[in-house]
Amino acid sequence: MMVGDRTNTDVKFGRDHGLKTLLVLSGCHQLEDVMDNRMNDRFDMDSLVNPAAVVADTLYRAGLSNGRKKVYLIGAQGVRDEMDDLGVQYFGHGPEPQDNSDGSAFMFDIELEEEPSNVGAVVVGYEKHFNYHKLMKAANYLQQPHCLFVATNEDETCPGPNPHIITPDAGPLVAAVRCASGREPITVGKPNTPAFDFIRRRWNIDPERTMMVGDRTNTDVKFGRDHGLKTLLVLSGCHQLEDVMDNRMNDRFDMVPDYYTTCIGALVVPRGQA
Incomplete structure (x- = not known):
């Protein structure tokens, strides 16, 4: 699973459920903020994709x-x-x-x-x-x-x-x-191919078994769609269903996700209800 830089809680979700998880940043200046202020001990440098x-x-x-x-x-x-x-x-x-x-x-x-x-x-x-x-x-x-x-x-x-x-x-x-x-x-950054080529060389990912999770249709979703990944749009951030419908109506299908969710936690069935 690869997640965009505004869905950092999704990193913990992926790790807790045994998924190999990469955090794909949009901008180089976000690195210090991500590592020091938001991620704490949830992540490590070896699983972070920084445009730098x-x-x-x-x-x-x-x-x-x-x-x-x-x-x-x-x-x-x-x-x-x-x-x-x-x-x-x-x-x-x-x-x-x-x-x-x-x-x-x-x-x-x-x-x-x-x-x-x-x-x-x-x-x-x-x-x-x-x-x-x-x-x-x-x-x-x-x-x-x-x-x-x-x-x-x-x-x-x-x-x-x-x-x-x-x-x-x-x-x-x-x-x-x-x-x-x-x-x-x-x-080189999302949604462009140099970032994907870098990821594929370094982590040897299988696109057919990888999902891109993020809150932006023009970077996260497009990045996944352009490179053969399944895509999940998280509606707790930048883009909403109205944006998805606008993309669909204007034939911007590379920015239409395969799936969407209100938040990543909504995918987990509460204990006792499985």
């Missing part, structure tokens, strides 16, 4: 761990950790040096830390320091045909502590780099 790990694996398999080319990184700490583990060299993360210009001259000339020919990939994920300088650098590095454009995920927003405040996720950043560079990214 898929990014690093993609770069490693592309031959970027040999040190001959570097990666321009717009991303959070989780991506850096995974790239460090695989020996992928990177630069550009974190805040840009303070811009002291008093006009628009910087828009027409910018100092690149590395020669474009020495950059093998541009990686874009969630980063709070994203700005015009980073956009300009990413777009210019991507003018080299050999330079890969890799995105962690394209979620538009992510949950935050204040439900009344919209918190942009990696999607708007990826869209900006896509528009400025004219390049299409390899997006």
